[in-house]
Amino acid sequence: MRISFDSVAQVYDRTRGPPGHVMKQLSDTLIGELRGYKTVLDVGVGTGRFAKPLQAKDFEVVGVDISRKMMGKAVEKGVDNLFRGDACFLPFVDNSFDVAVCVHILHLICEWKIALREICRVTQGIMVSTNYVRRDPLREAYNRLLKGYGCESRRLGKGEWELKDLVKPLKTVFVASYDASADRRLVFLGQRVYSSQWEIPEEVNRKVVDELKRQFAGKVSPQELQILVWDIKDLKDFCVRFGNNPV
Numbered sequence: 001m002r003i004s005f006d007s008v009a010q011v012y013d014r015t016r017g018p019p020g021h022v023m024k025q026l027s028d029t030l031i032g033e034l035r036g037y038k039t040v041l042d043v044g045v046g047t048g049r050f051a052k053p054l055q056a057k058d059f060e061v062v063g064v065d066i067s068r069k070m071m072g073k074a075v076e077k078g079v080d081n082l083f084r085g086d087a088c089f090l091p092f093v094d095n096s097f098d099v100a101v102c103v104h105i106l107h108l109i110c111e112w113k114i115a116l117r118e119i120c121r122v123t124q125g126i127m128v129s130t131n132y133v134r135r136d137p138l139r140e141a142y143n144r145l146l147k148g149y150g151c152e153s154r155r156l157g158k159g160e161w162e163l164k165d166l167v168k169p170l171k172t173v174f175v176a177s178y179d180a181s182a183d184r185r186l187v188f189l190g191q192r193v194y195s196s197q198w199e200i201p202e203e204v205n206r207k208v209v210d211e212l213k214r215q216f217a218g219k220v221s222p223q224e225l226q227i228l229v230w231d232i233k234d235l236k237d238f239c240v241r242f243g244n245n246p247v
């Protein structure tokens, strides 16, 4: 089973991630962390949110994604070197890249450990991802209310941010602290734009979001964003340990 983002390519950039100025701090910090490396594989490159600023700084970035429409958006921004492919079967020879950028993709893949093994096979230096440090009361309440209707948000694999509990990152880098606005996310939750919501019946989602509006309208919650950096060798050791038990 694969989750393509074709259906949300049009709205992806304006419905995802932190506010614009934090996104800029994120890409600046990422560029700083990758200094000294040259070749980068962006796994699940999407609309090129990371590939674009990295290519602008002369990194040799290759992006891979299963969604033509997401990559179409990246092309519109001027991103090149894009391949349509599956993270579990990367079309590259061993040790092709210095760095793998892996942001918000492993949770979409049931066999996420296979994808991780593939990333380790084609990368020789580090893997980087992002992590939101603080709890997310709005999302927690959403999931709790859904359960009351016998529904659950979809999550197939482990998030990169959960990987840090299985394999210790080499480094954790502070990016920014900011206030996340509930109102903005309530609009997007109401439109079921997040992949975890796509199987929630519209009627249930509407009732849950109406309740959330009563609880969260006008509120903000403090958030902190980090970059996680793993040594590929540590991830490879983890992959050897899971052996033939990939899910």
Ligand SMILES: C[S@@+](CC[C@H](N)C(=O)[O-])C[C@H]1O[C@@H](n2cnc3c(N)ncnc32)[C@H](O)[C@@H]1O
Residues within 6 Å of the ligand: 002, 003, 004, 005, 006, 043, 044, 045, 046, 047, 048, 049, 050, 064, 065, 066, 067, 070, 085, 086, 087, 088, 102, 103, 104, 105, 108, 109
């Ligand atoms: C949440 S988006 C993240 C995009 C980008 N990394 C970012 O942070 O903006 C997930 C992306 O992974 C892609 N994707 C999902 N499963 C995939 C797979 N098995 N192989 C390659 N790409 C995949 C989706 O099409 C989508 O573009």
